[in-house]
Amino acid sequence: MQEDQRDFDVAIVGGGIGGTMLGAILARHGVRTLLLEGSGHPRFAIGESTVPETTFGLRVLARRYDVPEIEHLATHGALRRHVSSNCGVKRNFSFVYHREGEPTRAEECTQYPTWGPPLGPDSHFFRQDVDAYMFHVAVSYGVTAHTHTMVEDVKFEEDHATLVTRDKGSFRASYVVDAGGMRAMLPERLGLRQEPPYRTRSRTIFTHMVDVRPFDTVAPPREQHGMPSPFSQGTLHHMFQGGWLWVIPFDNHTAGTSGLCSVGINLDLDAYPRPEGVPAEEEFWQHIGRFPSVARQFERARSVRPYVSTDRTQFSSQQVVGDRWCLLPHASDFIDPLFSSGLAVTVMSLNALGHRLIDAVRQDDFDTARFQYLEHWTKRMFRFYDDLVSCSYISFDDFDLWNAWNRVWTITTLYGTNAQNQAAVTFEKTHDAACFDALELPPYRGLQGVDNPWVERLFEQSRDAVLAYRDGEWTKERTIDRIYELLRQSGLCPQVWGTLDPQDRCPAGVFTLWPLMRILLWGKFRSPRHVRGSYFTGGARMVGKEAAQTYATELRSGATQVHQTLRDMWFNWNRDWTRRPAPRSAAGRPPGTAPARD
Ligand SMILES: Cc1cc2nc3c(=O)[nH]c(=O)nc-3n(C[C@H](O)[C@H](O)[C@H](O)COP(=O)(O)OP(=O)(O)OC[C@H]3O[C@@H](n4cnc5c(N)ncnc54)[C@H](O)[C@@H]3O)c2cc1C
CATH class of the missing domain: 3.30.9.100 (D-Amino Acid Oxidase; Chain A, domain 2)
Structure with missing residues (x-):
């Protein structure tokens, strides 16, 4: 595909959505990046439903690392326009309860x-299109990519690693990222696979x-x-x-x-x-x-x-990072498709890994300690999702129990999403990518607000109530009462939401512009002390500006289509190639050349 280059700063094994996004980010910042994909594009992949923390995280990735193409995956409108009209829209998570042999009950x-736009809606990724798009973006930024190239082994030496492929020979790199998904090669080669330590x-x-x-x-x-x-x-x-x-x-x-x-x-x-x-x-x-x-x-x-x-869906690795290597989350562990956490954890990991790798290459220092943050927070999130999912399976016993337990998740999602939005709002004001460092400081680390002691306490105490129900120690009624009591005591539920009312089965209401403003106003002026100042500190201006931009973009895109159709009815010649964006690659240097060392 490209010239026969064999020596790289970073080698990525696996050209799925995770590996290709990382490749684009690294190449954009001048890292000589190799991407080896065992199959070709397009190819089938599972992992199709996004959640707000995925799409907000994608926006952060795009802005932090100046790869605007990643932002095309962040809203359904942009995805449809730039990537593929084969993707679906996700305007909601709906949960419908069923009893064997009975039609569903309207109130269950x-x-x-x-x-809603401009920050949403979410999407159903038709992965073969999305992954192929990101693969092409990575190559356009200067990644050296080989498809149909299976990596069979990696040998680690003191200052480099050698990747051995099935039929394209060997490559050398200073650092290896395994983005190979559930059948990743490194966990097998290094003997890292373990019995999943999960309740699910x-x-x-x-x-x-x-x-x-x-x-x-x-x-x-x-x-x-x-x-x-x-x-x-x-x-x-x-x-x-x-x-x-x-x-x-x-x-x-x-x-x-x-x-x-x-x-x-x-x-x-x-x-x-x-x-x-x-x-x-x-x-x-x-x-x-x-x-x-x-x-x-x-x-x-x-x-x-x-x-x-599948057999048991859960899998696990003993380690996420090691000497000159790390695993993307889906190469390390997986819990269950419920709550669509896979891509959210992947995007979180890419945010933390990108700048670490760029700095490591610039300083020629790949000390494992630099990457320990990933070890801790990747595993922390898998433990969280194991609790969330396993308690959900328990709550499927009874609709009222689910109706109570799922409210805890709506709150953790609100704070997780808002943390990412806080960073994006600050970036909008300062245009300084350093503001994204806040996402690696308390109380914003990880996803789902787990780094915030109030959110963590609400979640863990509610989980314990569900486990007490499972163990027969508590009745269903007592468990449900306890969850509502914990939600009330936490002070985390916006007063404009119906979280504390079991009859309100869409307690968050909707996220169109006016309800969004009401949440922001509650957070800014009426929320308890442990919320105010840390969350909902701004964003109205950014949302307003992006709403206007989204409207203008949709208008322009529609008008362009109409204009071109009319034009093509009358004329054969045009100059459409001049309207294509200029190719992007690592700033100021030809693709594949080395970045400046400190
Ligand atoms: C049943 C199921 C349902 C899921 N549903 C959701 C969902 O709704 N939402 C969500 O967010 N997440 C979901 N996930 C998780 C989601 O699939 C992953 O988070 C996501 O695919 C990770 O992307 P990736 O690029 O890291 O890995 P993958 O998409 O798995 O890509 C890995 C790539 O590596 C290549 N590869 C592997 N080994 C080698 C090798 N040795 N050499 C070269 N190439 C190699 C493969 O060919 C593949 O292209 C689901 C997972 C499962 C199992």
Whole structure:
């Protein structure tokens, strides 16, 4: 693909979304970067639903490292325009409860909308398009990339590593990042895989389908369920005792070009051990048939690719960083697709890894201690998501228990997202990338607000209540009462939200402009002392400015399409190539050349 260069500062094994974003960031800052991908692009990948902490984190990545193409993944509008109209929109997380043999009850659902424009909405990534786009971006910044190049081994010496590929020979690099996902090579080679130390024990059966009906056409009418956002325009979770099913449509907006929908059933391994000799497809349809409303949604659905059935979904590595190497999160550990945490943790890790690697290359100092932050915070987040997910599976016993427990997650998400937004707002004012350092200082480290003692206490005490219920020590009623009491005592719930009212099943309301302003005003002027000053300190101006820009961009893009169509009806010649953005690469230097050393 490129000249036969063999010596690099950083080698990245795996050209998925994580490896390619890291490659683009490093090359943008002059790091001689090698990217080796075992397959080619486009290729199927799982991990399709974003969450606000993913998309806010992508915005931070793009601005901090000056790679604007990453920001094209941060809102559905930009994704559709710049990357692929095969991606879906995610305007909400919807959770619908099911009992075997019964149609769903209108009042047994909850919803958490994602942010409206300009900061949202979230997306359903059609990963083969998104990953191919990011791969091309990485190459355009100067990454030396080889596809169909499987790395089989890495040998570490005192001052470098040698990567051995299946059929493209060896490469040398000062540092190796394994972005190889669940089948990553380094954890195997270094003997790091361990029995996952997690409470969550689940397995998954998934595929892509056509003709999955919008759940709005089979659900009780809106007047009865009362949710503010259509079920079909978000990630739909069908919950039942011991499991849940994701429905992630790519065909759910008017500008879409896809007819596909991603679906996957997740089952508690102890409640549903993997049956011997039952094909994945047959088991999938057995579960669909148990729940009449789900069966109606799927009555015309057909898969377009083979069903994948996993053993235990959780995996784990003993270490995240070592001498001259580190693992991206999905090469290290995984919990469960519930709450779509995979990409959020990946983006968090890239934010922390990017500047460490750039500095390490400039100073020619790859001391493992520089990277310890990643070890701690990657593992910390996996422990958090294990608690969140395992308690959710427990709460699937009963709708009211879920209705209480999921409110804790809406609060942790609010503070996690706001931490990232705080940094983006400061950057907007100062244009100084140093402001992003705050994300590695208390109380903003990690995701989901876990670094804030009040958030942490609320979460851990609520978790303990759910575990007491699981162990038969507490009744369901006592557990639910305790969670509402903890939410009340925490002072973290915005007064403009209905978090403390069990009847309000979309307690966060919606994130359109006016409700957003109300949260900001509450945070700035009426929130308790431990919130005020640390969160919601600003952002109204930034949101206003970005709203105007988003509106202008959509208008310009629509007008350009109309103009070009009319023009092409009359003329053959044009100068469209002059409208293409200039190629970007490492500032001031040809791609692949070394950065200045300190
Ligand atoms: C069932 C399931 C559902 C999920 N759903 C979600 C979701 O809804 N939302 C979410 O945020 N996350 C989800 N995740 C997690 C998500 O898939 C990951 O966080 C994400 O894909 C990580 O991206 P990555 O680039 O690090 O790894 P990957 O996307 O796995 O890419 C790894 C790449 O490395 C290549 N590779 C591997 N080994 C080698 C080698 N030795 N040499 C060369 N190349 C190699 C592979 O070919 C591949 O292209 C889900 C995960 C699972 C298992």
